[in-house]
Amino acid sequence: MVEYHTRMERRRAAEAEKTEKRKNIKPAKKKSGGKKHWVKRTFILLLLVFLFLILAGTIFVFAVIGKAPELKANALHNEISSVLYDQNDKKATDVDSGEHRMYTDIDNIPKSIQDAYIATEDVRFYKHIGIDPIRIMGAGVAQFTKGYKSEGASTITQQVVRNAMLTQNKTFTRKIQEMYLAIQLEKSYTKKQILEFYLNQIYLGGGPTYGVAAASERYFGKNVKNVTLDQAAMLAAMTRNPGYYDPIKHPDRAKTRRDLVLDLMVHNHAISSEEAAKAKTVSMKQMTKGHRKIKVSNRKYGAFLDFVRKELVEDKKVITEQEFNSGGLKIYTTLDPEIQNQAQDVLNNKQNFPVVQKNFNAGVSVIDTQTGAIRALGGGRNYTYLMNNNRSYKTAGSGNVGSTAKPIMDYGPAIDYLQWPTDYQVDDTPDVKYSWGKKINDFDNRFLGSMTMRRALYLSRNVPALQTFQKVDQAKGTGSIRTFAKKLGIPSETLKKAWRKLFNWWRRIQFQPARNVRRLCCLWQ
Template identity: 45%
Template sequence: MVAGGVTFFAVVKDAPPLDEALLKDGASSKLFDKDGNKFAEVGLEKRTHVTYQEIPKLMEHAIIAVEDVRFYEHNGIDVKRLVGAVIANVQDGFGAEGASTITQQVVKNSFLTPEKTIERKLQEQWLAVRLEQKYSKEQILEMYVNKIYLSKVNSYGHVYGVATAAEAYYGKKLNELELHEAALIAGMPQSPNNYNPFNHPEAAEKRRNIVLTLMAKHGFISNEDAEKAKKIPVQESLVQTTKDPNPYDAFIDQVIKEVSELGDIDISTAGLEIHTTLDPAAQTHVEKVLESNEIVKFPETEIQAGIVLLDTQTGEIRAIGGGRNSEVARGFNFATAIERQPGSTIKPILDYGPAIEHLQWPTYQQIVDEPYKYASGQSVRNHDGKFKGQMSIREALADSRNIPAIKAMKEVGAERAGEFAEKLGISFKGAVQESYAIGGFDGVSPMQLAGAFSAFGNRGQYNKPHTVTKVVFMDDTEISLKPEPVKAMKESTAFMVTDMMKSVVTSGTGRSAAVSGLPIAGKTGTTNFDAKTKEKFNIKSGGVRDIWFAGYTPLYTAAVWTGYEETTEENYILSSKEKALAKEVFRSVMEEVSKGKETPDFKKPSSVVLVGVEKGSNPPKLPSEYTPKDQIVKEYFIKGTEPTEVSETYNKLDAVSGLTINYDNEKGEVTLKWDYPEDKREGIVFEVQASVDEGPFTPIGTVKELGLIMKDAIPEAIYTFTVTALREEDSENRSDPAQITITIPAKIEDEIDIIPGDDDDNEDDGGEDDGGDDGNGNGNGDGNGQGNDNGLPIGIGVVLPKR
C-alpha cells in the first residue's frame, strides 16, 4: 500500500493545474501546413453558450443515461463502473474498455492527452476528484454540454455544445428539441464525425436508438416513448444548410477525423498544435476548380465531384476537394466519405497487378477478348459491345476491356487478388466475387483510390493517405501520426503496372488526362446502372452513374470522382462533356501542382527487362531478322522469364520458281511468267528489274501477279531480268532473285498491202477492247491499263538505256 501510494503521488504530481479558463472556454487548436505555417484555428467557431438552468431535463437525462448514469452519486470516479472496466482490461488488454465519468471527460478534454495509458488515467482520476471538490455537479455538467464537439454542419462550421447542435442540425432552440432529436445529440460525443446524421444516417440512427434504450432502462422515459421515438427516421427533421464560407474546410474535416482516432478528444478545447500535410496553393486551386466554373466548366449545378491530391512518395494529402455547391450537398465530403463502385479503376488493383505479382505475367501477356459469362450464366459485355480477340494485357487495360480483366483475376485467383488489394487499402465485405474484377462492388472513396494508386508510383510501397504528421499537446507531449510504409508488392510489379497505365494516358481511354511533358500513369472508370434503376428513373441509353479518373506521376497522385449525390430522372451522367469532367479536373490539378517542378520518369528496376517481341506470337517469341518493323512490339518482362525462341513466321522469303520468258516479235513485247506457292502469297509482291547489254539493273515494275509484260524491246539487245519476292509492308524482307536472259532478234519488216481509201479511224488495229482492260485477260489494254490479253501487267514508265 505504501509503494502504491508513493507511485500514485509520483504520477499525479505532474498533473496540470485546474485552470478555470480552460475549463469554461477551452483553448483552441492551431493547424499548421506542410511548411510549418499556421492556416487555421479550430475552437474559435460560433458557439451558443447555455447555463445549467437553460439545459432541458430531456437533454440532461439523455446525456446522463448514455455517458454517466451515476453522475450525481459519485465524487468524480464511478467505482462500480471502474471495476467493470478493470476486469475487461485484464481479460482483453489495457484500453479495451473505459470508465470515464462526465467529470473525467471534462478534465481530459481540458488538460490531458487522449492516450489510454495508466499514467494518464491516474492523472485524470486525480483531477476529476479535485474538480468535484471545487465545482458543483451542475457547474461540471454545464462545462460538459458547452464544450463537447459535435461534428460539422456547413452553416455553422464545426459545432461545439448542445445548444449550437440544436440550431445546426434542427434549426431549433435547445428547449424546443423533441425526444428523438435530443437523444441523437446526446449520443454523438462518443464519435462525432461517425455519428453525423447528414454523413452517416444509419450509424447515427443506431446510436440514437441506443440512447433511447438507456433512457428507458434507467427510468427517464417510458418504454413506449422510447419505441415511438425509434420509429422516426433520423433524417426526418434535419434542416437544409447553406454553404460554409470557411476555406480548407474539407481538409480540416479530415484532420479532425484523424486526430479523433487518438481517443476521446475535443479538438476545439484541447489547445493542440496539429502539424498537417496541407499545401495551401494546391488546396486553393482544387477549391477553385470545383467551385468557380472558371477552370473546368461543369455543365450542371447539381453534378458533384470529389478529389484527393497526395504526395506519391509519402501518402501525405496535399489537398482535398470535398464537393461542389455545399448548400446542396449539406457538407457531405465526396472525397473521403463516399462509398461508390470504382468501375474500371479497380483493374490494376484487383486483376493485372496480382497477375503480374503472382504469375509473373509480362506486359505482353496475351489474352483473348471474347464472349464470356460469369459462373452464374450472366453475360458480360465490353463498353463498346464488341470483342477484339487476342491482345496483350497492355492493350486490354489501355482500352479498358472487361473480359480480359475478369479472366486475369480468375487466373490469379480471387483470394490472392483480394489480398493484393487489401495491402493497398481496398477492403471488401466478404469474399471477392467475379464482378469485382470490373468494379462491381461498393464502395471506394477518392482518398482510398489515391492511396492505392500511389503505391504503384512508389515502387510498391503503400503509405496510408493522411493529413496529420504529429500532434503536440499543451504539456508538450508529442504524438506522431505518420503511418508506417507497407510493402504492398514487388518493385517489378509496380513498375510494369505503371507502364501499362501510361499507355492508358498516351493511347487509351485516358488520353484527355495527359499533360504535356509529364510522365502520367492512370486509369479511367465508369459505373453503370442496374436494370431496375434504369427502369425506375427512365435512364436514357448511355446514361451512367459514376465517372472516375485516378492517376499519378512520380511526385503527385490524384483520384477524382464525378457524379450525382442522388439519382433522379434528370440527375445522371449522360453527355460527353459530363463524362470527360473527371479527366479535365485531374489534368488541371496535376498541371498546376507540377509547374516549376522537375518530374523524372518512373525508374525501371533491374528486375525488369525490355524485350522486342513479334506481335501476336503466343507464347511470346523474339522477332527474326525478317520480321517487319511494324510487327515488333517492345514489352517488359520480369528478368529470367523473357522469351528465347525466335519466331519463324517471317523467315526469308522463298524465291520465285518456273521463271520463263517469251518475246513477241510482232508486238515487240517481252513476257515474263513465274510461279510462287499459293499458301505463301498473302502480302507478297514481286519486283522486276532489267539490265540491257550487261548494264546496271533498273526497276521496271512491282506487281502482285505472277507475270509482267515489257513493251518496246530493243532489237538485237541482250536483256537480263530478275524477279524478287518481297513483303508489301516490309520491302527489306526479300527473297533471292530469280534471273533469266534473252537476246532480242533483229526486227523483220513485213510486207504490208496498202488499200487506197481504206482509212477507218474507228478501227483499232492493236486489238484494244472498248472500255479498257482490267488486267485479267479481257483484252489488250491501252498501255496504261494494267494488262493485255494474257492478263499480265505491262511494265512501263521506265526508259531503259538504248544501245
C-alpha cells in the first residue's frame, strides 16, 4: 500500500485513477445507441407517411363519392319507349330509338335463368352487401399475375348501378362511385328487386337487344316464361360478349360457352349433372329454331314527332333526350291523325309533281288558327324521325320561302287594297315577265288560262301571282306591299307567324305541338 505524504500527492493519484477509467470505456456501446435512434426515427417517418397517404386517400374517396350521381328509381328500370298521344288522348305512335327492350317482373323470369346468371356472374350474390371483398382480392391478384384490367370484380349489384347511372369506362374514379352506389342500392332494395333490374337491362346482342325477355323473343321466338334450361344457359353465356357468342352467327363457340355455364350451374348446386348433360345435347340449330328478326317499332308521324322532340328537349328543355326516347313518358299532343295522314299521303304520292321526282322536297304545317294547336306536320317525301339532322322542310327557319309568300306578297295585298274577292278571275297566260324582263313560268311549263284567285293559290301558279303583284304595285305602289308584309311581322318574325297573323288578322296565338307530358311520378304542362 502506497503511503501518500502530502495532500497534493493524494489529489494527483485520484485524478490519474479517473483518467484510467475513462480510457477503459469501449466506443462500441456508443455506436449501438446511435443505430437504435436512427431506426426509431425511420419508423416514425414511415408511419407518418403511411398515415398521410391514408388521410389523402380518404379525402379523395369522399370527394369522388360526393360527385356520384343520385340513386334514382326510374333510372334503375329498363328504358321503355315513350308514347305520343293525339288530340283525343289516343295512342298515335311510339317514340323509339331503334332499341328492342322489354321489362318483365322477376316472378315471370324462370328460376333457371336466375340461377344461370348467378352461377356465371356473381356466385355470392345473396351473401355480399353489394361488393364482394373475396372477389375484389381475387381480381387484385389477377392484376399482377395476368395483367392490368384482366379480371373484373363487379357484382351483379355493381353492374346494375354501372349500367343505369355510370359509364362503361374502366377508371378508378368510376369504380369508387360504383362500389359506393352498389352498397346504397343494397340498402334500398331487396336482392330479388336488384336481380330484376339486372335481368331487364343487360345488353344481349344486335338490334340492339336489352334484357332477357327481349332476347328470348329474338333468339328463341318465345316468351321468356317458356325458356328451357339450355336456352337459359345460353342467355347467361352471351352476356360476356353477345356478338362473339351469338348462337345464330357463331354456333360452335356459343355451344362451348353455354356448356360451360351449365357446368357452373352444377358446381353451384343449381342443377344436377344429369340435367346439365341433357341440356348439352340440344344443338344450337334446334335451340334457336324459333328465332326471328325483331322489327323496330313503326315510328309514324316522323315530322310531327321531330317537332315535339325539338320543342320539349331543345327549346323548352322540359325533358332530356334520353327521357324523350326511352323514359316511358306519355306525351299528349295536338296531333290530328286524319289530317296528318292526309298531309303525308300528299307528300309521299309520286304522282304529285311527277317532273321533279329526283329532287322533290316540300313541307306542310296545318295549324288551328283559333288556338295555335298544330294538327299536322309534313317534313318532306317519305320523311322519318330524326331525318336530316332534325331539320325538315316544315320547320326550316331559313332559305327561300318560295310559293309560301304568295298569300302575303300577292293575294293578301290584293284583297286588302284592291278589294278583290277570292273568286276574282286571274289569268295563267304566257309572255308575262318580271320587271327586269325575264319571262316567268311554272314547274310544268304549262299555262292553264283563266281561273279564280282561290284556284290559282291552290294550284300555286306563278303567272297569276306575279300579275296580281304587278297590279297592286301599279295601283298602290311597292311600298304598300311592304307595309302589308310589315304588319304581318316580316321579316322580323318567322313566316309561320306571318301566316297566323294573316288568317287571324293580327290576333296573337302561340303554336302548341304538345299539351302535356306525364311521367310515372309527375306531370308537366
